[in-house]
Amino acid sequence: MRVAIAGGNGFIGRRLTDQLLEAGHDVTWLSHRPGRYRLAGGVTEVAFEYMAPLGDGPLPEWAEAVASADVVVNLSGYPIVMRWNDERKQLLRDSRVYTARALKEAIRRAREGGGGPSAYIGASAVGIYGDEGDTVLDESAPAGTDWLSQLGVAWERETFAVGDETGVRVVAVRTGLVLGSEGFLPKVALPAKLFVGGPVGSGRQWTPWIHAADIAGIYKFVIEHDDVSGPVNGTAPQPVTMREFSGALGRVLHRPSWLPVPGFGLRIVLGEVAPYMVYSQRPTTRKLEDAGYEFAYPELGPALESAVKEL
Template identity: 45%
Template structure:
């Protein structure tokens, strides 16, 4: 095992759990958590568990001194489901503050450290590019949007970039829709198909920038261990699809019809402003990852879904 120490925030989340499993046999992991006792029972095997919350400073900052890397994944959930929290002004403030203030505090700790980390990997999202209803390709050089999520991402990344002022290689991971069969958006996407009422969300032309969690974790490790990776990094599979094609493949994998369209107005009634997550999209192209040699394990959707759902490949006739 390497003696290098990596601090991880958001370790009990969808990606954090998988990242800890990926790294714990190779590095000394320090888990920053609001509930260290819960993190210890959920994620055994880390070197230490430190009480942390998204604030500009705190006693946890001392643990950053001497760490080789920081992976900052924490933030209030963007998508809360049909029965979850709507984007009220209060919850929108929580979404923003949990990211902006939390990142500001991590970078403040980096600045104060006598031995600063070599690399800082900070989560962001493809929402940076704003809402699209078409397949306009968006690389890491594309400009930001102006909607709520884009503004959150711009402010979030602005805090992360400050780490570069202190000589720390900084990677801003712009993540798409992470597919997971038990949490996140995928169970909600699959539900109408399981009820035989699945179909595209109109207009159907919007592109869903999805990624298999193994590749999300793989890109984080790639960013940690490859000194050439810096700046923004799109974390989305190269096989991005329109919503219409995405729905067709979900229906095929689940053996369900996929023709019943979902009108935008019904989603607006159910979700309010949060409907923007599904009626718009971003064709986020992972240009930098591909140029630097990252090999996606799951570049196309059907094999990714079959792997996640433990379903066999169809028999070829």
């Protein structure tokens, strides 16, 4: 199978690539900054510019790669966890919305020519649900009303428009906090290593996590299983509270984890992002498990033991 991955040279994309190559698939990275990593055998890389319209002339190399793929995966998106300002919020939205639109147009052109991919797998996030306390959230749960939830709504609207306008199968993987060498875990592990770790906020909020090997595994699974479509919660089957997460991390790092990080402290460091760090989401993975996916790391302790080795 030929798989084109927008954002393939990113943290999750590289993990997914390794799993796809091991399974015998060919991979093409559509990259905003090509050349950052040495390519493994079976991987090609082309430059990708999502703001450039295709026009009526010859297709750029990235659109040709989309046309020749069996499945297109979109992992592109400006990073969420940093201080926001108006410019960065616009980048958060544009990098998600316009990437999906560009890929949709390339798929549409390919399908009109009698070829093209049969599936489009788009990234999303459990943040689409908003702050839902103890409510168990399956994929039919309504979206929240805060800014980040509405970003998720706009993101998924463009994702599912790919299917509506081209007829391909579409999956949106609603990802939780990924445990690995990049992203969320290094940010919370550092203060723990310095003996100032502890739960963020009250600690009672549900914290949807997933090991990096499993989020890549979920993408591989939905690529290979054409009976899966629609939104899919891409989190571990056993969500925990922030207090439980901090305790488990402390045990793995052999550090205390009792000192809470207050909300006002988060506001100083993260600004407008801070409230979202104490939101509570408790997703269920029943849809994914019913489809046959088996988690490599269903429990937090072993997942953290594995992930901190990469830090």
